[in-house]
């Protein structure tokens with residue numbers, strides 16, 4: 367182990383400057399009497415494609431800001447290896463995500479509390495959603511108007527996004543102008559985490575206003591490889607930067623915000639995890655915690671693609687031209703689009719309760735293999751994902767080195783009842799139904815994926831196994847709960863040790879019905895009050 371860094375110890379060391387880590391860096395350093403160190407493995411968020419919303423289409427290929435993960439071969443998906451992008455940059459995944467601002471529905475959080483995440487029911491979560499949110503439409507009972515995370519309507523939308531909304535209406539779905547309002551179900555345009563037409567990542571929202579504080583130190587290019595302990599108390603972090611190893615001490619707490627893949631990996635590298643697995647990798651066991659890395663959940667998604675007979679999609683617009691117009695014309699035009707402009711929440715015939723169980727993201731461009739494979743011509747894409755999967759996967763160690771990627775076994779469609787597969791079938795059928803509505807008549811060209819509109823259920827299942835992908839919402843691998851088997855308790859303290867918390871998407875007990883950025887930020891907002899010993903809102 368490297369010698370302890372000569373710099374004075376910090377009160378708190380936060381590992382990971384992502385959606386959650388930036389919130390904590392800001393909130394904890396509000397107290398001028400504490401010293402906070404924020405470690406981030408990736409670089410600063412200087413890349414212009416991070417800040418121009420439509421640049422997200424370009425970010426998929428930027429390995430410098432992306433962990434660029436692959437799953438293990440997925441047995442229920444033709445043994446395919448699925449690509450899992452995750453942000454590796456200030457702002458984490460909030461710097462590369464699609465900016466859709468969604469919270470899920472109250473029952474998602476009441477379910478968390480019922481599963482043992484005491485204090486995380488909707489009534490407890492809502493004040494923190496409101497505290498974080500700066501919605502340009504203003505505040506009301508459900509929304510915040512002056513929080514750090516700017517939320518706004520899109521400045522520009524493609525005409526096809528309106529066509530999609532109209533198709534939804536024709537299919538009998540309600541028009542919904544606020545998916546975070548009293549009613550989630552329906553179709554409409556997403557509100558996005560943007561400020562003045564630019565991406566509002568967690569770094570922009572929370573870190574930028576705090577980084578001049580004398581009591582906050584931010585180190586980028588700093589890969590944490592191990593949390594250190596004095597007996598069972600976390601007392602520091604070993605990390606590497608500039609090709610050198612450092613050991614920095616924390617007098618109060620180490621807070622792990624590495625996200626759903628890296629947080630369980632770092633716990634295990636630090637000796638907290640299933641004892642047999644740790645020993646197999648030559649890691650000394652600090653706490654035998656069988657469930658670290660377990661309970662992994664993700665939204666599996668199926669894309670339906672169709673050619674457009676009209677040249678209105680984003681497929682043909684030169685990227686340089688978009689960027690030029692965006693920067694020259696005050697952050698307006700297609701460059702301000704998050705691409706996944708419209709969408710919806712639908713309750714399928716199989717829904718076990720009153721909640722929507724399918725989410726849609728409409729993209730006025732052909733999106734194959736996450737946009738990594740360019741197709742010829744013009745077209746549009748409808749993503750459909752099942753919101754509350756029953757399958758569970760896990761994160762496991764590939765080695766005892768932080769520089770090696772952890773193993774991801776998503777285990778999609780592996781639930782014993784086969785319910786997840788039935789739901790994916792519902793997703794594919796719903797997309798086909800929506801593309802068949804009269805609103806698309808003026809645009810509908812030949813189908814691309816699937817290749818025919820009249821596939822039988824058996825053929826659609828083959829299509830799903832061959833083409834389904836992640837919609838980027840892994841959670842649950844450091845599950846919060848009141849039971850001893852959970853990884854963290856409801857105050858997010860890691861069981862079996864002291865002075866260590868996990869605060870990020872990995873602590874969610876189950877997936878919420880929607881995208882996961884806003885819920886992660888809510889978790890960090892509430893965690894900040896818990897850590898500071900402040901009364902919760």
Ligand SMILES: Cc1cc2nc3c(=O)[nH]c(=O)nc-3n(C[C@H](O)[C@H](O)[C@H](O)COP(=O)(O)OP(=O)(O)OC[C@H]3O[C@@H](n4cnc5c(N)ncnc54)[C@H](O)[C@@H]3O)c2cc1C
Pocket residue numbers: 381382383384385386387405406407408451452453454455456457458459460462463464465466467468588589590591623624625626628629632768837838839840870871872881882883884886
């Ligand atoms: C392509 C994509 C599109 C998405 N679209 C949306 C969307 O439209 N709306 C939405 O709500 N959600 C979306 N999401 C999901 C959402 O962004 C994530 O759920 C959320 O950002 C997770 O936050 P987190 O804090 O758990 O992890 P992250 O934001 O991923 O942060 C983890 C941070 O920790 C750092 N880190 C990890 N390990 C170490 C280490 N050992 N040492 C130092 N630093 C480390 C990482 O580099 C990263 O910066 C999307 C995600 C992706 C990838």
